[in-house]
Amino acid sequence: MNTARSQNRPDDNPWVLSTRELARRPGNQRTVARTVPAPSGDAEIGLTGVITVPGGSDVELDVSLESVTEGVYVSGTADARLAGECSRCLEPIGEDVQVRIGELFAYPDSVTEETTDADEIPRLVDERIDLTQTVRDAIVTELPMAPLCREDCPGLCVECGERWADLPSDHGHETLDPRWAALRERLPSTD
Numbered sequence: 001m002n003t004a005r006s007q008n009r010p011d012d013n014p015w016v017l018s019t020r021e022l023a024r025r026p027g028n029q030r031t032v033a034r035t036v037p038a039p040s041g042d043a044e045i046g047l048t049g050v051i052t053v054p055g056g057s058d059v060e061l062d063v064s065l066e067s068v069t070e071g072v073y074v075s076g077t078a079d080a081r082l083a084g085e086c087s088r089c090l091e092p093i094g095e096d097v098q099v100r101i102g103e104l105f106a107y108p109d110s111v112t113e114e115t116t117d118a119d120e121i122p123r124l125v126d127e128r129i130d131l132t133q134t135v136r137d138a139i140v141t142e143l144p145m146a147p148l149c150r151e152d153c154p155g156l157c158v159e160c161g162e163r164w165a166d167l168p169s170d171h172g173h174e175t176l177d178p179r180w181a182a183l184r185e186r187l188p189s190t191d
Helices: 003-007 111-115 132-142 178-186
Strands: 016-018 029-037 045-047 051-053 058-068 071-085 092-106 128-130
Touching (some): 045 132, 092 111
Antiparallel strands (some): 016 128, 029 058, 045 051, 071 092
16 A cells, blocks of 8 residues: 555544435434644634644544535534733743534535535535534634733833733833933943
């Protein structure tokens, strides 16, 4: 057997689920619970440089596949661990996220497939569904655009760049009126 070919089979992708046993009979159902590795590189889930599900980290899927007239309806949850940095103080942050999934995957030659654009609704391909984009969309819509390490994060000092949380309460910087700067340069230092 050609190993290069076998490595690229859809069955090798843990995000791809077979619907063969549902047999296109409305009402047939099965559940799937599995841990899959998060996509990495350009396919990473999240807001790159802000907050993401790190590539290769575990994503827990707990879904139900139900055959309906127009396709297979997938419902359930996906759990993942997010990693990023606070948008105010730049400290690393991590938090768990759980998202609900509810998506119809259209059968080939169904009315739904014929009446919708390819990017509007996912399709079954060779009796298989790929949950990658569905989970990605669900997680991304739940992500904060400006993640915080805590709601009252004071951020960074604009003068020295240190975290306000690490600085003493009397921290400050001498502010010299720019009109006096030239005079200060001419006077001897008292430091």
